[in-house]
Amino acid sequence: MVIKKIFFAVILLSFGLTIKTRAQINKYSAEEIIKKTIDLKKTNETRNFESTTYNKLIITANPEDIKGHVDTIFVIKKGKKILKEIDSSDQTFKKVISKQHLYQTEKISKIKTLNGQNKEIILATRMAGFKEPIYEYFALQLQPQSAYDEKIYLVEKEYFSPISKRGFTKYNYNLKDSLILENRKVYKVTFEPKTESKKNKLYGVLFLDAEKLSIVKLELKVSGILKVYSLHEFDFNRDLNNWIPKKNSLTIKKGNSKSPIKILGETITFEGTNPKFNPENKKYASDFIEIKSYTTYFEPRFNQITNLKQKEIAIEINEKAITKKDNLWYTYFNDSTDVRSNPTYVSLDSLVEKRRWENKIKIGRKVINGYYPIDFFDVDLRYLIRYNNYEGFRVGIGGVTNEKLSKNYKIEGYGAYGTKDGFFKIFLSNAYRFGKQTETWFGISYKDDLNEIANTNFEIDKRVFKIYDPRPFNISTFYNHETWKAFLETKIIPKTQSIFQVTHSFIEPKFDYSFENKGILYDDFYATLFTTSVQWNPFSKFMQTPSGRIEIEKRYPKFTFQFSQSLNGIWNNYFDFGKFEFRFDYQKKFNSNHKISFLAETGYAYGDVPITHLYNHSPNNLNKSKILQRITFAGRDSFETMFYNEFFSNKHVFFQLEHQFPKLEISKRINPVFSLVSRYGVGTLDNKEQHKNFYFKTLDKGFLESGFELNQIYRGIGFTATYRYGANHLPQFEDNIAIKLSIQINLGFNN
Structure with missing residues (x-):
């Protein structure tokens, strides 16, 4: 009898605690919590913040996901089954990806934030295969720099933030639970788009401090032509009595798209899955590929920035960033668990050098602007041949000297001849850079x-x-x-x-x-x-x-x-x-x-x-x-x-x-x-x-x-x-x- 009483007492106590917890959770509705979060954004966002960050991006695949079979391909010819070829592409891909990543790049930056304006100064960087990095990569907006931004950029797509006034009208919110993180009560609020019919909508989870309503953790998900998962994590700083950035991560995988998808400045292509163009449902390498990015914050400093120098420049790359010694990378950031990282650099450095890809990219950049470099002179492709009713065919040659001759002085010119008017045209210019x-x-x-x-x-x-x-x-x-x-x-x-x-x-x-x-x-x-x-x-x-x-x-x-x-x-x-x-x-x-x-x-x-x-x-x-x-x-x-x-x-x-x-x-x-x-x-x-x-x-x-x-x-x-x-x-x-x-x-x- 005593045991029964104790048992029922425990049940009632548990039930009572559950009721109390649910009551506490439901003290505010999800919409009320989000409204208060939006109102307190400027208070909770760190407005004067400086930190050293380390970022690593890899393009890789899990070898366990790849079958690695050797397929025999037959064709029917004159009623007989004849061997056409042996396809070992899966096996080759699995062999390569087991030893190294497909690509990787790293950077160390100093991030500065003052009154909502951000600036990144890149102190050191290296890209597999390249002595000089492709600078345009640093401008890609793969995930939001701040979880408090009014608009969220994920893989270069724009969405309204769930904690913005415009976003409040576009999402449904649901208060799921409350939990304890770093000895502080935290609300867990999910959000999803009100309109379900459109593709590439943003979903996610907000973890909000119950007292301050500042962000503790933010999960962002997009499931459409790409599968994107972005995670922002924060640490509680007792001196500031607030949550500050700790680390971010991003994963991009292939989604559902009938046509090919090009991302990262169109350098990565995920093949389409349209059965009309792929009736055999053949698996491409991009079906296994995933892009991962990690950012970690170190040495945070607060209320020390008085102004942002050259604030119109969002990203500044230090001139010595590409010449930093290797030991700098591993002072804080060595990841001994990633055994495929170093082989990636060794392999790609030799491959890019052997195939002269870096030189081809430099030539390609000039060609897209209408030049073809020959030693210290860039030939201007515009002047080779043109036509109009007065000159007839206009043939000529021209160009401009490049950095091999001088970075601070250039000579530009052209000569052209009209076959119909019979006259020569000339242009000659010289200029000096003093800023x-x-x-x-x-x-x-x-x-x-x-x-x-x-x-x-x-x-x-x-x-x-x-x-x-x-x-x-x-x-x-x-x-x-x-x-x-x-x-x-x-x-x-x-x-x-x-x-x-x-x-x-x-x-x-x-x-x-x-x-x-x-x-x-x-x-x-x-x-x-x-x-x-x-x-x-x-x-x-x-x-x-x-x-x-x-x-x-x-x-x-x-x-x-x-x-x-x-x-x-x-x-x-x-x-x-x-x-x-x-x-x-x-x-x-x-x-x-x-x-x-x-x-x-x-x-x-x-x-x-x-x-x-x-x-x-x-x-x-x-x-x-x-x-x-x-x-x-x-x-x-x-x-x-x-x-x-x-x-x-x-x-x-x-x-x-x-x-x-x-x-x-x-x-x-x-x-x-x-x-x-x-x-x-x-x-x-x-x-x-x-x-x-x-x-x-x-x-x-x-x-x-x-x-x-x-x-x-x-x-x-x-x-x-x-x-x-x-x-x-x-x-x-x-x-x-x-x-x-x-x-x-x-x-x-x-x-």
């Missing part, structure tokens, strides 16, 4: 060449290499200019790139045209101009490397400003005029692979402006009577239905809106990209009577066109169709239609 961090160059150049009339050109725009540049193909109205230029290029202003220049030109239109100014007709003229051109990317992130500054995260909007003014009375300048141009560029990519682009440009030219310096609105259509006769190649940001030399303005505005849809999966090799696009322009022209012997219209009533693009149908070839409507609609229906071919070729490298 390494700010990449400040001063130079002088001379050019004798042709330009398209009235073409808006921002001097700061980066040169873009195109295997084929279609628009100049049909241009026939050029002017020759012989120009001396003194210029200063710099990035001294944070998040900008600027050019300041003075030019003196002799300009001669190569078509029947005269400009009347104060009763005098001019067939040619001198112009001396001061120009400043500034590209400002206030929301982008930048990385400073030993070889220069890189825009590592292109964020929008971007702004471009340009101002030009003729210098009256200097070097025989003929006309008093000036110009102001502005460009607004905005792009937004969505996790659903949709993309919205919006471009706005405006220009204002004042004073006595000859037609060479007006605005032509970037036309790209031939004045032919039949649609088939007008089929050429589509341009970029140009009016496809506007005829060449149809409209000119001294004041204009241009808008373009484009919606790009995800790739259409038609076959393994045919995956076109479909886009809808609309363009609108309006402009006026003061003193039209000054322009003689050349007929054109003005754009006072505006110009509208809309259409679609089906790009990259096969090997970069596609087509576009555009329709012209509105006030400048033409009487004949077919005259308003423009059908063009498009060429977009991916060379396989990333800037």
Whole structure:
């Protein structure tokens, strides 16, 4: 009887404790806990924090998951089963992966956080196989740097944080349990997306301190075309009375995707699992591969940062980072359990050196920008051959000296010849760099060449290499200019790139045209101009490397400003005029692979402006009577239905809106990209009577066109169709239609 009483007492006591615990858990609902967590974010996040971190990323596979069979492949020929080949790829892969990882890289960094702004200074790094690391890797956003960020980046995809105001409307929360960690009560709250139908949604678990509602641990999961698991762990610091970062880890595996998935800057490809293209359900190596990243925090320091030097630089790579001695790596970080780590370096170092991959990557980087290096000289591929209606075939050669000659001095130039006009064109420039961090160059150049009339050109725009540049193909109205230029290029202003220049030109239109100014007709003229051109990317992130500054995260909007003014009375300048141009560029990519682009440009030219310096609105259509006769190649940001030399303005505005849809999966090799696009322009022209012997219209009533693009149908070839409507609609229906071919070729490298 006594035993029974004790037994029931224990049961009742346990039951009572359970009820008490559940009551404590349910004191707040999950939503109330998350709301309070969001309210206390700024209090709980460490706002002044500095730490040394060690990160290791490996691309590997578990040998136990690979069967390692030797398969015999037969074919049926004339009714007989004949041996075709012996496939031992699985066995070879298992043999290799048992001894080493497929790839690995490590880095030691100093992480600084001040009032929500982060900066990473990389002190030492090494990449298997490479003497000089591929710096772009450090910019990849594989997992959030802070668990308190408003937006979470996982494998370069963006999600709203579960502890953000926007995230609160997108997730369902569930209070699962409470537990004790480091002698502190902790809530365990799971979250999942409210919308279940869409792919690649974020799930996870939040472990929150019951007293402070700060993050103790954070688990993030994505299960879609990739399987991603990210873990953030914290330690409780009694001096701060708060949880501070301890370590992060990330695992990426293949998910469910019909088409191949490219990640890590498109350097890793997970093969697709579409049964239509793989009816035998063959296993690829990527079915076993996983990418793992580990980050550990050491020597945390608090409230010691007064300011972040060069805070516009998100990542800074120390010049000595690639020359650190090996013993530095193992002072804190040696992992004796990873027996495959050292063999990975030995194997890949010899393999990369033997196959000269590092040299090929350097060449590839230059080729994507339009150069091919030959010793100390980079040949410019743009100048080899081109075509337009005035010059015919234009053949030439040119380039620029590279770092093998000098890192602080460069000579650039080209020579070209037009087979139709029979004239040589030349360009020669030399420049000296006197600011390494700010990449400040001063130079002088001379050019004798042709330009398209009235073409808006921002001097700061980066040169873009195109295997084929279609628009100049049909241009026939050029002017020759012989120009001396003194210029200063710099990035001294944070998040900008600027050019300041003075030019003196002799300009001669190569078509029947005269400009009347104060009763005098001019067939040619001198112009001396001061120009400043500034590209400002206030929301982008930048990385400073030993070889220069890189825009590592292109964020929008971007702004471009340009101002030009003729210098009256200097070097025989003929006309008093000036110009102001502005460009607004905005792009937004969505996790659903949709993309919205919006471009706005405006220009204002004042004073006595000859037609060479007006605005032509970037036309790209031939004045032919039949649609088939007008089929050429589509341009970029140009009016496809506007005829060449149809409209000119001294004041204009241009808008373009484009919606790009995800790739259409038609076959393994045919995956076109479909886009809808609309363009609108309006402009006026003061003193039209000054322009003689050349007929054109003005754009006072505006110009509208809309259409679609089906790009990259096969090997970069596609087509576009555009329709012209509105006030400048033409009487004949077919005259308003423009059908063009498009060429977009991916060379396989990333800037």
